[in-house]
Each structure stands twice: as C-alpha cells, then as structure tokens.
Amino acid sequence: MEFAFDAREDSLRREVQAFIAEELTAAIREDIDAGELGVQFGPIATAFFDKVRARGWTGVSWPVEYGGQGRTAMDQFIIEEEFGRAGLRIGGAGTGAPAILASGTEEQKRAFVPGCIRGDIIFAQGYSEPGCGTDLAGIQCRATRVGDTYVIRGQKTFMTSAHVATHIFLMVRTDPASRRHAGLSILLVPIDAAGITIRPLWTIQNDPVAPRGTTYGENRTNEVFFDDVVVPASCLLGEEGDGWNVAQRGLSIDRVGARRYLMSVLRDEDIVNWLKKDEAPNRALRADPVVRDKVAELWIEGQVCRLLTMRSMTIARRGGDFVHEASAEKVFAPEHGVRATEAIGQILGPHAQLLSSSPEAVEEGVFAHNLLGAFQSTINHGSVQVMRDQIARKGLGLPRPGKRGETV
Amino acid sequence: MDVLPDEDEAAIQATAEDFLAAECTPALVRAAERDAARWSPALFARIAELGWLRLCLPEEDGGDGLPLTHLAVLFDVLGRHLAPVPMHGTMVGAITLARCGTPAQRAILPAVGRGEARIALAIQEADGSWSADALALRGRREGDGIILDGAKSFVDGFRESTHAIAAFLLDGAPALALLESDAPGLSATDLVTTAKDSSASLVFDGVRVPASRIIAGAAPLRLLMDLAAAFLAAQMAGAARRATERAADYAKDRVAFGQPIGAFQAIQHMAADMLIGAEGAQLLAREAIWRLGEGLPATVEAAQAKAFANEKCLAACRSAQQIHGGIGFIEVHDQQLWYRRVAAWAHRCGTAREHRRTVAAALLDQQGPVRLDVPLVAE
Ligand SMILES: Cc1cc2nc3c(=O)[nH]c(=O)nc-3n(C[C@H](O)[C@H](O)[C@H](O)COP(=O)(O)OP(=O)(O)OC[C@H]3O[C@@H](n4cnc5c(N)ncnc54)[C@H](O)[C@@H]3O)c2cc1C
Numbered sequence: 001m002e003f004a005f006d007a008r009e010d011s012l013r014r015e016v017q018a019f020i021a022e023e024l025t026a027a028i029r030e031d032i033d034a035g036e037l038g039v040q041f042g043p044i045a046t047a048f049f050d051k052v053r054a055r056g057w058t059g060v061s062w063p064v065e066y067g068g069q070g071r072t073a074m075d076q077f078i079i080e081e082e083f084g085r086a087g088l089r090i091g092g093a094g095t096g097a098p099a100i101l102a103s104g105t106e107e108q109k110r111a112f113v114p115g116c117i118r119g120d121i122i123f124a125q126g127y128s129e130p131g132c133g134t135d136l137a138g139i140q141c142r143a144t145r146v147g148d149t150y151v152i153r154g155q156k157t158f159m160t161s162a163h164v165a166t167h168i169f170l171m172v173r174t175d176p177a178s179r180r181h182a183g184l185s186i187l188l189v190p191i192d193a194a195g196i197t198i199r200p201l202w203t204i205q206n207d208p209v210a211p212r213g214t215t216y217g218e219n220r221t222n223e224v225f226f227d228d229v230v231v232p233a234s235c236l237l238g239e240e241g242d243g244w245n246v247a248q249r250g251l252s253i254d255r256v257g258a259r260r261y262l263m264s265v266l267r268d269e270d271i272v273n274w275l276k277k278d279e280a281p282n283r284a285l286r287a288d289p290v291v292r293d294k295v296a297e298l299w300i301e302g303q304v305c306r307l308l309t310m311r312s313m314t315i316a317r318r319g320g321d322f323v324h325e326a327s328a329e330k331v332f333a334p335e336h337g338v339r340a341t342e343a344i345g346q347i348l349g350p351h352a353q354l355l356s357s358s359p360e361a362v363e364e365g366v367f368a369h370n371l372l373g374a375f376q377s378t379i380n381h382g383s384v385q386v387m388r389d390q391i392a393r394k395g396l397g398l399p400r401p402g403k404r405g406e407t408v
Numbered sequence: 409m410d411v412l413p414d415e416d417e418a419a420i421q422a423t424a425e426d427f428l429a430a431e432c433t434p435a436l437v438r439a440a441e442r443d444a445a446r447w448s449p450a451l452f453a454r455i456a457e458l459g460w461l462r463l464c465l466p467e468e469d470g471g472d473g474l475p476l477t478h479l480a481v482l483f484d485v486l487g488r489h490l491a492p493v494p495m496h497g498t499m500v501g502a503i504t505l506a507r508c509g510t511p512a513q514r515a516i517l518p519a520v521g522r523g524e525a526r527i528a529l530a531i532q533e534a535d536g537s538w539s540a541d542a543l544a545l546r547g548r549r550e551g552d553g554i555i556l557d558g559a560k561s562f563v564d565g566f567r568e569s570t571h572a573i574a575a576f577l578l579d580g581a582p583a584l585a586l587l588e589s590d591a592p593g594l595s596a597t598d599l600v601t602t603a604k605d606s607s608a609s610l611v612f613d614g615v616r617v618p619a620s621r622i623i624a625g626a627a628p629l630r631l632l633m634d635l636a637a638a639f640l641a642a643q644m645a646g647a648a649r650r651a652t653e654r655a656a657d658y659a660k661d662r663v664a665f666g667q668p669i670g671a672f673q674a675i676q677h678m679a680a681d682m683l684i685g686a687e688g689a690q691l692l693a694r695e696a697i698w699r700l701g702e703g704l705p706a707t708v709e710a711a712q713a714k715a716f717a718n719e720k721c722l723a724a725c726r727s728a729q730q731i732h733g734g735i736g737f738i739e740v741h742d743q744q745l746w747y748r749r750v751a752a753w754a755h756r757c758g759t760a761r762e763h764r765r766t767v768a769a770a771l772l773d774q775q776g777p778v779r780l781d782v783p784l785v786a787e
Contacts, residue, residue, distance in 0.1 A: 272772065392677065
C-alpha cells in the first residue's frame with residue numbers, strides 16, 4: 001500500500017496548477033463560458049487550448065501513434081483533475097475514442113483518435129431512446145445493411161452534445177430478429193448525414209443557466225431522429241451484432257476518472273471554504289456545533305469517494321481486473337454528492353434556493369443549481385439501482401431474480 | 409498511489425486468513441466468552457509462534473521491522489474472525505513504546521514479540537470521553553518516581569494484560585505511565601459489555617511508577633490514541649465485511665416466496681450498501697495506518713476512519729441481522745457474535761461525534777482553503 005502520489009506525479013500536478021494560474025485569464029474564461037458545453041468557443045479560448053495541447057495534456061494516456069502521449073492513466077487523472085477544478089473539461093474521457101481504441105480498425109483509429117485529441121472530432125453518445133435508457137437491451141432504432149451501406153431509421157433521445165458534435169456514437173439494432181443485447185451494433189455516424197434531425201430538449205437548468213462548476217448544469221440535451229439515413233458500412237465499429245460489448249469496453253473506461261469524482265466531491269470543499277470566509281454570518285455558522293458535525297460527516301464521506309476512486313485507479317493500473325469496485329464508486333460518490341448538496345442547503349438556509357439570476361444568490365447560485373442537477377448523477381451512466389445489483393451479484397454472488405411469477 | 413495490498417501484504421493476509429479460518433472458529437469465540445478469562449491464551453500463543461506480534465516491531469527490539477500496513481491487513485483478518493486475543497492494546501502500546509519510549513521502556517518489546525508481555529490501554533475515565541483534554545488521573549512526584557491517584561474506565565483486555573499504559577496528568581500536561589498490571593495499589597472491576605470480552609474499571613490508590621517508566625508530553629499520547637482508533641477501525645472493517653459475506657451466503661440458501669431471499673432486490677441493495685460501508689471503513693483505516701507507519705500526521709485520518717467505521721460497520725452488522733430474520737436474535741446462531749462485538753467496538757476508542765469534532769476543528773478552525781486530497785493537520 002502506498003497512499004501518496006510519487007514525486008514525478010506531484011511535480012506534474014504543480015506544473016499544471018502553475019500553468020492554469022498563469023494562463024487562464026478572465027478573457028479566456030468568458031470566451032469559454034460563451035461557448036456551448038465546453039466545446040465551441042472563440043479565438044481566444046482556441047489559442048489557450050492550443051497551448052494546453054502543446055504541453056501534451058490531452059489524450060495523455062492514449063497511444064502515441066494515434067496522437068496521444070502514451071503516459072499513465074494517473075497522469076491523465078491528475079491533469080484532468082486540475083483542469084476540472086478550474087472549471088474546464090479537457091482530455092477526452094466520455095468521447096468515443098476509448099471505445100475506438102479498444103475495438104476499431106487501424107483505419108478508424110487513425111481517422112478518429114487524433115481528431116478527438118485535437119478537439120475537432122466530437123462524439124455525441126446515442127444510446128438512450130424514448131423507450132429505454134437504463135436497460136439498453138430495449139433498443140429499437142434500426143440499421144439495415146444494404147450493399148455497402150447501412151440505412152438507419154428510428155429515434156434517440158437525451159443525446160446531449162448532438163447540437164455541437166461532429167459524429168454520433170450510435171447504438172442500433174442491426175438484426176431485427178434479435179432480442180436483448182444480441183443483435184446490437186455501434187455505428188460512427190457523421191452528424192451531417194442526410195436525414196438526421198436534431199431537436200432541443202431544454203432541461204431545468206435552462207432559465208436561468210447554471211454557473212460553472214454545477215453538477216449536471218447542462219441546459220440542453222436533444223432528441224435526434226433518423227429518417228432513412230444512409231452511411232457507409234465502414235462506419236461499423238467492431239463486429240456487427242457485438243455492439244453491446246463494444247460499448248461496454250468504452251463505458252468502463254469512462255466510469256473511472258477525475259470528472260465523475262470531482263462532480264461528487266467539489267461541494268464538500270466549497271461549503272468548508274465558504275464557511276471559512278471572514279464574515280459575520282459565516283463565522284456564526286462555523287461556530288455552530290450542529291453545522292460542524294454535519295460538515296465533518298460530509299468531509300469524511302468525501303474522503304471515502306476519493307479513496308474509492310484511487311482504488312479504481314489502482315485496479316486499472318494493475319490490469320483492470322474489476323469485480324464490483326467501479327460499481328461501488330458509482331453508487332457511493334453520486335449519492336454522497338446528493339447528500340452533500342441537500343445538507344448544504346439546510347446549512348445555508350433560504351439563500352440555497354436562489355438561482356444564478358437572483359439578487360442575493362450565494363456564489364452565483366451554484367448551491368441552488370446543484371439542487372437541480374446533483375440527483376441526475378445517480379441516474380446516468382448506469383443508475384445506482386443497477387449498480388447495486390452489480391455489487392450484490394458480482395461482489396457477493398447473490399442470484400439473479402427469477403422471472404416474474406416464476407418460482408425457483 | 410496504490411491503495412491495495414502489495415505482494416507481501418497480500419501474502420500475510422492470505423496466510424492469516426487461512427490460519428484463523430481454521431483455528432478461530434465461532435466455537436472458540438464462544439468458549440472464550442464463557443471462560444472466566446474471556447480470551448484464548450492458546451490462540452494467542454499460536455499467533456505469537458506465527459510471528460504476528462513481531463512483524464512491525466523494530467529490528468533492534470527483536471521485531472521484523474516491516475511497515476505498519478502489515479498490521480492493517482492483520483487487524484482486518486483478526487476482525488473477520490473476531491479473534492479473542494489482546495492484539496489491539498498490545499500492538500498499540502508496543503508501537504507507541506517503540507516510537508516514543510526510552511531504551512529502558514523498550515526493553516519490554518522482545519517479550520511483546522514473543523507473546524509474553526501483553527498491554528492494556530488505560531486512557532478513558534469515568535465520563536467516557538476519548539480526549540486528552542478529559543484526563544483527571546493525576547501523578548505527583550515522589551522521590552525518583554510518580555504516585556498515581558485516580559481512576560480509569562473502559563480498559564479493554566486488562567484481565568489478560570501483563571502491563572498497562574495509563575494516560576495521566578503530570579504538572580498539568582499529559583503523560584504516559586507503563587506499569588505492571590499487578591502493581592500494588594491498582595485494583596480492577598470487570599465491566600460487562602455487549603462483546604462479552606474483557607473490559608475493566610481501574611482504581612489507582614497511590615500506585616508507584618518509577619520515573620524511568622514515564623513518557624512525558626502530549627505527542628506520545630496523541631500517537632497512541634491515533635493508533636488505537638485506526639487499528640480498531642481496521643478490525644471493525646474486517647468484521648463488517650465478514651458479517652456481510654455470511655449474510656450473503658445465508659441469503660443464497662434461505663427461501664421465501666419461492667425464491668432465495670438473496671434474489672430479492674431489497675436484500676441485494678442492502679447487501680451492496682453493507683459491502684460499500686465495510687470497504688469505505690477499510691480504505692480510511694488503511695490510509696490512516698499507512699500515514700502512521702510513514703511517521704506522517706494522522707490524527708484526522710484516524711478520526712475519519714473511526715467515525716465512519718462506527719456508523720457504517722455497525723449498520724452492516726445490523727443489516728446482516730436483518731437478513732437472518734428471527735434466527736439472528738437467537739443465541740445459538742453464530743451471526744450475533746459479529747453484531748455484538750462490533751456494537752461494542754463502535755463505542756471504544758472514540759464515538760463518531762468525538763471523531764467528527766476532531767475533523768471539524770481541523771477543517772474550520774485553521775487558516776486557508778481546504779482540498780480533499782491535501783491532508784489536514786490537527787492542531
Ligand atoms: C442531462 C442528461 C444527459 C444525458 N445524456 C445522454 C447522452 O448523451 N446519451 C445518451 O444516450 N443518454 C443520455 N442521457 C440519458 C440517460 O443515460 C438516461 O436517462 C438513463 O440511462 C436512465 O434511463 P431512463 O431515463 O430511460 O430511465 P429508466 O431506464 O426508465 O429508469 C427509470 C428508473 O428506473 C430504475 N430502474 C431501471 N431498471 C431497474 C432495475 N433493474 N432495478 C431497479 N430499478 C431500475 C432506474 O434506476 C431509474 O431510477 C442523458 C440524460 C440526461 C438527463
């Protein structure tokens with residue numbers, strides 16, 4: 001056991017912190033905030049991200065031959081964590097690149113991965129449909145093989161970055177006779193293919209919009225319709241019919257990492273640092289034994305989130321032999337984020353309901369916007385209910401439930 | 409950063425698990441409870457033969473000089489099997505002596521390594537506070553020694569101890585005294601706890617301790633209390649994990665409404681939370697113990713571990729009772745052994761409230777912003 005970063009990792013962290021302190025000016029921040037979802041911005045921010053890339057801080061753990069840096073996953077974690085703390089999303093977690101690296105052809109890796117790293121290829125994730133989300137075995141969106149093409153027909157929903165993406169990482173049913181996970185495939189679909197219609201779904205963070213640092217602060221997601229969209233057969237990722245496994249390989253990489261960790265714990269730091277402000281109301285609250293006890297309780301849970309994340313990083317470094325550990329992190333951390341959000345509201349009192357546009361909002365309304373968003377983190381990327389099933393079945397060997405009405 | 413056992417630690421863990429699974433059966437735990445002595449001298453002798461007591465003692469004191477993380481995995485396994493042996497007080501005391509003691513005080517360590525010297529910790533007093541600020545036992549100087557007058561309570565494992573380390577006030581400041589358990593003027597009354605192991609109240613009536621047996625200063629007491637909280641949290645995590653595994657095994661067999669109860673999602677989700685609680689406590693305890701081993705400040709980490717373990721490990725063991733239904737309440741069924749012990753351990757070496765007070769002070773009463781990954785240092 002070794003509960004510390006090594007000297008090289010510590011110095012990398014300091015280097016990134018120094019870079020951010022020096023280079024991330026207010027003008028750049030404004031330019032980034034004016035963009036969409038941290039991916040579309042003006043020339044000032046673009047120049048800043050060029051500098052970030054020049055340092056080799058994107059695609060950190062991906063192979064050199066595809067434009068990455070070939071460094072450790074922990075280096076990537078440290079860099080993403082420091083940028084995440086500054087309110088910026090960099091790196092490439094959550095893009096299609098990990099899945100393409102795992103299952104793609106040589107041609108696909110060369111076509112997509114360097115672009116994902118440069119930021120000029122952006123994937124939207126097209127899994128959820130009106131009829132299914134948690135249980136993707138219910139996918140109905142169809143792709144039919146016609147000669148050298150696939151013809152796609154159907155509907156996706158909650159496709160968050162569709163309106164800024166260049167491509168869709170699309171899960172479709174290629175075998176109409178198949179059931180459940182068999183017969184699903186992944187297609188890498190250009191967003192400008194004829195027959196794709198994107199319609200906004202506005203979230204409860206839209207009016208007013210959430211400040212930077214809000215958990216699930218997205219103001220918009222999308223419905224996407226496919227009306228006989230024709231794409232070349234070379235868009236297929238992995239084997240036809242193996243889409244479920246292809247997606248799993250990408251997802252498991254996405255589940256561990258700095259972004260989800262920060263999402264769950266940053267507000268533990270926020271409330272402590274806010275209580276430490278040298279102003280009368282803050283002083284009074286931080287002297288209250290009830291507040292002190294609750295804040296310490298949240299802090300300890302935050303430490304558990306950190307350690308569960310470090311355990312996942314350890315397992316990943318040792319070869320990725322996960323049993324239930326990623327699921328454990330995926331239950332405890334988001335639920336902690338929700339507990340913290342709600343407890344902080346009770347500490348702050350009526351101010352905690354004030355949104356970003358309100359007079360007297362605390363910290364630009366971030367605590368109120370967290371109340372609107374934090375619970376979403378227990379639903380996406382595998383809901384906590386399904387994650388608990390995984391822990392019980394894989395971690396403790398409990399049996400799958402019998403079919404309805406069926407007795408064992 | 410690698411938060412899992414390395415090869416050596418894993419090897420010791422596996423050996424310890426094999427040994428205790430075979431030797432430390434529920435029947436042995438029950439026998440120790442019924443015996444007047446309330447511990448198993450035979451098991452402790454075997455443990456001493458295996459060298460566990462020597463493992464993390466310095467080489468110059470007859471030990472193997474391995475990092476303290478080896479004890480972290482051992483306490484986990486001892487907790488899994490509820491081993492009725494005085495490892496906790498003995499190891500906490502011995503490591504405190506190894507770190508802070510004079511050569512004369514360290515002279516007892518080879519005997520600790522052989523299992524011949526066993527140490528009980530006398531920290532808390534009648535009010536039960538786990539705090540250096542609550543000491544009332546007083547020492548007054550007389551000749552080349554100290555005379556102790558006062559009382560201690562919640563002295564676990566006193567019956568089986570050969571020595572005790574008592575915290576007391578010397579000229580208004582904390583100090584530790586290493587004394588023989590049969591020192592003249594020292595008398596003990598047994599307490600009866602939910603664990604039904606040995607715990608006692610002590611009266612010090614003019615107990616004389618030579619000056620060479622005194623360790624003055626707040627730092628040694630701080631170290632001793634941090635070790636005590638962290639080791640006990642590790643032991644609780646092991647017990648909670650095993651209680652969870654046992655409950656899962658029971659749930660695979662027990663049938664209700666035509667299914668094994670373990671197929672019901674309500675049971676599965678409870679079991680998942682039990683496992684997460686035990687694992688969280690284990691990680692917190694291991695981090696605290698690693699820091700203690702590295703000589704880093706660890707008061708906050710030990711407090712975090714014990715506060716979390718007190719609530720989550722007890723909850724895991726209580727949920728294990730829930731999964732067992734009515735039989736969990738019946739004495740002849742073994743599951744209650746885990747519940748009763750963890751229920752006692754959750755009240756030793758500091759409550760959640762007391763430990764969170766330590767964490768809150770480190771968070772809120774010092775200058776400067778906090779970050780989750782930057783350790784806090786208690787004042
Ligand atoms: C802001 C936002 C962004 C999103 N971005 C994307 C995106 O980019 N791409 C994409 O594909 N999707 C996206 N989603 C969709 C998201 O992945 C789904 O909402 C999620 O998977 C849940 O699916 P669902 O909404 O259909 O709920 P359902 O699957 O209907 O679940 C409803 C409830 O039932 C519970 N449940 C389901 N199965 C079980 C079970 N076996 N046992 C117990 N309880 C169960 C769930 O836990 C949940 O609480 C996004 C959603 C939001 C809100």
